[in-house]
Amino acid sequence: MTARYGSRIPTAWAWRGVAALLALTLLVINLPMTTQAAACALKYTVQSGDTLYGIAAKYQVKFEELVEVNKLKAPYLLYVGQVLCIPKGAVIPTGTPAPTPAPGTPVASNLPSISGFHLGSVAWIALTNFPKERFMYIKAYQGSTRFWEYTNHQLAIIQTDKKGQFGAYFHMPPALYGERVITVCAKDALNDDVLACQTLFNADYYLERRVR
Numbered sequence: 460m461t462a463r464y465g466s467r468i469p470t471a472w473a474w475r476g477v478a479a480l481l482a483l484t485l486l487v488i489n490l491p492m493t494t495q496a497a498a499c500a501l502k503y504t505v506q507s508g509d510t511l512y513g514i515a516a517k518y519q520v521k522f523e524e525l526v527e528v529n530k531l532k533a534p535y536l537l538y539v540g541q542v543l544c545i546p547k548g549a550v551i552p553t554g555t556p557a558p559t560p561a562p563g564t565p566v567a568s569n570l571p572s573i574s575g576f577h578l579g580s581v582a583w584i585a586l587t588n589f590p591k592e593r594f595m596y597i598k599a600y601q602g603s604t605r606f607w608e609y610t611n612h613q614l615a616i617i618q619t620d621k622k623g624q625f626g627a628y629f630h631m632p633p634a635l636y637g638e639r640v641i642t643v644c645a646k647d648a649l650n651d652d653v654l655a656c657q658t659l660f661n662a663d664y665y666l667e668r669r670v671r
Contacts, residue, residue, distance in 0.1 A: 573657035594648035
């Protein structure tokens, strides 16, 4: 019998070895995904107006932990529909969900935001819903697409009031006088986090084009 079936036994063990090696390979491939899933308390889908700072504040997690678990890099820009891992230790907000507004109704937001306008050599910039009485860097960049790759121009260091607001006129650097579009960002002076950015259109540029 050994002589008859002897050649089949090594073959069977060889196939078992191949199967075990395959299973081990699949385990190693899926390990990072399993580790990341274990570090997540829940998943969050980015919506219009969201900032990384705002999401961290909403779930009461550290900004740095949110960046680390999602492997994000500066300037931490988000896009609508992006799915973020909220790290363990998050506090899920409670309360009655707000009613869905009718189409076309403005939706109030408690996230940091920038508004204003650009008039060639000056710009009006207003901050709302920012951390209260916090020092901020106000920086301007050329363009609206991949603006962070351009030289940043620091306009000022300001301090928000007791309501987390600020508004003022700023003198623009000569390099940005004739720019059709600029992007203005507010960065926390304590930890250098980008809290909000906004694209401003140069009204003088469009006025000159219309007159011509």
